[in-house]
Amino acid sequence: MNWWLIACKPKAGKMSRIARIKFLLWSRPVFRTCEIICNHAARIFERDRGLTKALAEVEELNRERIEHQKTLNRIGSSHDHVCAECKGKCCGGARERDAFTDRVLQYPETPHRAGRRKEGAMAAYKVMADNSSTPAVTTDAEPVPGFCPELTTKGCRIPYELRPIQCTAYFCNATIDQLSPEECNTGSEALKGLMNVQIRTVMLALKSRSRKQ
Ligand code: SF4
Numbered sequence: 001m002n003w004w005l006i007a008c009k010p011k012a013g014k015m016s017r018i019a020r021i022k023f024l025l026w027s028r029p030v031f032r033t034c035e036i037i038c039n040h041a042a043r044i045f046e047r048d049r050g051l052t053k054a055l056a057e058v059e060e061l062n063r064e065r066i067e068h069q070k071t072l073n074r075i076g077s078s079h080d081h082v083c084a085e086c087k088g089k090c091c092g093g094a095r096e097r098d099a100f101t102d103r104v105l106q107y108p109e110t111p112h113r114a115g116r117r118k119e120g121a122m123a124a125y126k127v128m129a130d131n132s133s134t135p136a137v138t139t140d141a142e143p144v145p146g147f148c149p150e151l152t153t154k155g156c157r158i159p160y161e162l163r164p165i166q167c168t169a170y171f172c173n174a175t176i177d178q179l180s181p182e183e184c185n186t187g188s189e190a191l192k193g194l195m196n197v198q199i200r201t202v203m204l205a206l207k208s209r210s211r212k213q
């Protein structure tokens with residue numbers, strides 16, 4: 001190893017630590033806070049299903065959501081083996097994960113407009129039924145008792161781009177350790193993009209209050 005590499009190594013190590021810490025903060029406390037506030041604000045602000053009357057804007061937000069989720073899927077593919085070993089700890093708890101924003105962006109006419117969906121299927125199933133190019137991932141696999149109803153013995157049934165935003169934004173410490181500084185930075189930008197989509201959904205819901213019938 002030459003002297004230049006020796007001099008640069010600690011600095012590079014410190015930089016990757018900083019990129020990982022930043023990504024962890026975006027992925028967990030910052031994103032989670034934004035997600036909770038935006039979901040509740042959007043559903044409280046929406047009046048008379050006003051988002052169904054702003055279809056062009058909703059479709060644009062949904063397109064952006066899909067692109068950001070695809071980016072997170074791309075950078076996350078380097079840690080598939082970590083998730084396979086862990087068997088989906090972060091999918092634990094037999095509750096539905098889709099939130100108001102997921103439902104209205106994927107299927108604006110969804111009848112499930114409350115904070116939690118207590119019956120019926122995830123909006124992703126409606127999208128998959130209408131579009132045969134995005135089939136459920138593992139329809140024949142068994143569900144895992146005590147976990148999210150979408151988790152099966154072969155992984156999540158929902159294609160990545162149709163998963164609830166909170167599922168794709170979550171990265172545990174073990175997975176973040178697998179990411180390069182460049183992947184962390186790309187991921188941080190995608191997370192900021194998803195938060196931007198959530199905030200603009202709130203603004204659109206607010207605008208729907210003054211929209212003429
Ligand atoms: S993200 Fe972390 S907790 Fe979730 S399945 Fe992967 S390794 Fe397990």
Ligand code: SF4
Nearest residue numbers: 091148150151156167
């Ligand atoms: S929807 Fe999929 S990724 Fe999200 S918690 Fe359920 S099984 Fe896990």
